[in-house]
Amino acid sequence: MPASPSTATDTPIEQIDTLIVGAGPAGAAAAITLAAAGRSATVIDRSVFPRDKCCGDGLTTLALRELELLGVTPEDVPNWMTVDSAHLRSPSGRSFDIPLPGRGIYAAVAPRADLDNSLVLAAESVGADIRQGWRLDSISQSADSVHIGVTDADGTSRHLNARHVIAADGMWSPTRRLLGLTPDGYRGEWNAFRQYVSNVTGPAAERLIVWFEPDLLPGYAWSFPLPGGRANIGFGVLREHQRRGRDMAGIWRDLLTRDHIVAALGEGHALEDRHTAWPIPARVDTIRLSAARVLLTGDAAAATDVMTGEGIGQALLTGRLAAEAILDAADTRVADTYERSVRDHLFADHRMSRRLGRVLGSARGAEVALRTVERSGSWGRAKFARWMFEDEPRALMLTPRRWHRRMLRRDGAYADRQVA
DSSP, X not given: OOOOHHHHOOSOEEEEEEEEEOOSHHHHHHHHHHHHTTOOEEEEESSOSSOOOOSOOEEOHHHHHHHHHHTOOGGGSTTOEEEOEEEEEOTTSOEEEEEOOSSSBSEEEOOHHHHHHHXXXXXXXXXXXXXXXXXXXXXXXXXXXXXXXXXXXXXXXXXXXXXXXEXXXXXXXXXXXXXXXXXXXXXXXXXXXXXXXXXXXXXXXXOEEEEOXXXXXXXXXXXXXXXXXXXXXXXEEETHHHHTTOOHHHHHHHHTTOHHHHHHXXXXXXXXXXXXXXXXXXXXXXSOOEETTEEEOGGGGTBSOTTTOOOHHHHHHHHHHHHHHHHHSOGGXXXXXXXXXXXXXXXXXXXXXXXXXXXXXXXXXXXXXXXXHHTSHHHHHHHHHHHHTTSSOTTGGGOGGGOOTTTTOOOOBTTTSOOO
């Protein structure tokens, strides 16, 4: 274990309450929750915002409800686009629409550069101390505090002592690595490719489209609309595709030439810059979630949906739960309280998603499932839309403790206000 900073250097040690490593959705959610409750929250991030992150930019109902809880509105996020339906294409080429329920917002799209910057601004507005361009160098623990070595934005080495640390520093989490908690050789369960497209004149200019391509299953391709005739287009596949020798870049080039994808984008569409790729971790039920006074959240906790690769809602949720554990639990019970909360909110749904992913892993399974939805009528499609966009937990019917009076018929996020 690294030496405590107090014995390794004469540099003054800054005493803080909670240090949050990473200012993405999980870290910002934790900071907002703590600061809004009157507690000190210090956030460091090696990036300077706004900064981009490879992502589909889609916001599920879970993510939207969490944003609403944090006080972040659609008007706060530049280039926000609300979505009112989804267009699905089965492996055989059958296409149909899934309308979203009418009151409130159930799905939206917002570029991560804009969304994450808005969350940072929201955290600052309630009193969180955001330190951009700061890098985590070392971390160790004693009985009553966490000792952290950092390099600040000017390149100066500093030392902090914190009562608790929330790690919200992503898939490659330096916090997790420095604590020796990263599984050997771990590279995530999913790989995602994404590129922005401009001059979109086809249906993708307004439609959220999901293509269940036979060669991607149980993955999928997407096109998510953005204002100004732009779209976020990409695909996600399980890492096992690489173990089979699949060429991810080759799949990407091929996807962009498929007739139905070209038709959705329209004539004259233009790819912006280059495509980006990123691994997605999805094993929240088996990875370590805490180490004494350190809590891991978001991608650092591998908290994405194992069936879809969606992670923004889970990041916001776990960040909030970590902050609430610090606010509500006795000092020595924070880690146990946080782990119990994550288990209660996510484990059953994660395991359900894994089982459903096996069904969708074959062209026949995906075809039967989508055809069933297509023929289910307006009621069935509406309920599928709620399930697809995480309006309710995936394993809700199997976990009676989470049942509530408005189950499967709740309004969407922001239902009680006029949204521009």
